[in-house]
Amino acid sequence: MAATPLIQLQDVTKVYVTGQIRYEVLKQISIEIESAEYVAISGASGSGKSTLLHIIGCLDTPTSGSYRLKGEEVSRKGDVELARIRNQTFGFVFQSFNLLGRYTITDNVALPMVYRGIARRARTEKAKTLLTRVGLSGFFGHRPSELSGGMQQRVAIARALANDPTVLFADEPTGNLDTKTGLDIIRLFGELNAEGTTVMVVSHDLRVAQHAGRVITLEDGRIIDDRRHAAAEPAETRTP
Ligand SMILES: Nc1ncnc2c1ncn2[C@@H]1O[C@H](COP(=O)(O)OP(=O)(O)OP(=O)(O)O)[C@@H](O)[C@H]1O
Numbered sequence: 001m002a003a004t005p006l007i008q009l010q011d012v013t014k015v016y017v018t019g020q021i022r023y024e025v026l027k028q029i030s031i032e033i034e035s036a037e038y039v040a041i042s043g044a045s046g047s048g049k050s051t052l053l054h055i056i057g058c059l060d061t062p063t064s065g066s067y068r069l070k071g072e073e074v075s076r077k078g079d080v081e082l083a084r085i086r087n088q089t090f091g092f093v094f095q096s097f098n099l100l101g102r103y104t105i106t107d108n109v110a111l112p113m114v115y116r117g118i119a120r121r122a123r124t125e126k127a128k129t130l131l132t133r134v135g136l137s138g139f140f141g142h143r144p145s146e147l148s149g150g151m152q153q154r155v156a157i158a159r160a161l162a163n164d165p166t167v168l169f170a171d172e173p174t175g176n177l178d179t180k181t182g183l184d185i186i187r188l189f190g191e192l193n194a195e196g197t198t199v200m201v202v203s204h205d206l207r208v209a210q211h212a213g214r215v216i217t218l219e220d221g222r223i224i225d226d227r228r229h230a231a232a233e234p235a236e237t238r239t240p
């Protein structure tokens, strides 16, 4: 018998109602995602990418349909339970880095561990390990504003890894970065995936799709394509 998929959506819909207008943003979405996959979600603006990511990341709930996470139905859980699932199972990276300017980057990365009751010394130690992992070992005491955009996004990624997430979600993580810096971030996701983290990235950046092992394409709230391929290094970065 096949193992239970990490993520299993069956006929998921999301409907927004404003006044008389009923808008079906997601229509009968059924997908399975296995542990340690690297999935890119592509599609035109408004196709429902962020909505889908938010539902899978338990930031939002479906209007109808089933969402099983590690076999457990989560589509009807309440806010408190969803927050617990997010904190224990997921890490999030967004287009805007959402770092706290008053704190050092070490404290920013340590923050999610506070909610898990981890002691200060252990938090700081782990934050430094994660910052080293994303290439920021020389900047522990700096504040976000002292760093470049690419470095700030690395801090956000380190923070997303603070509680050892099963799945790392990113929504347009390179949207505020220049081309070269964006590529560094994309490669970092590839490395984290190679180390065993399940990665799910929404992006307009075609290089993300090149890097991912699977690309799901949405159009008007439906999956119109879902293909797996061997992840390729974007051509311009191949070493001669
Ligand atoms: N809270 C809401 N109420 C009403 N409509 C919404 C709401 N959130 C999203 N939508 C609509 O749902 C559709 C899909 O939105 P979504 O943000 O998922 O698209 P997207 O593919 O992420 O687009 P983009 O590439 O621009 O980020 C859009 O038409 C959007 O206007």
Ligand SMILES: [Mg+2]
Pocket (backbone or CB within 6 Å): 049, 050, 051
């Ligand atoms: Mg979006």
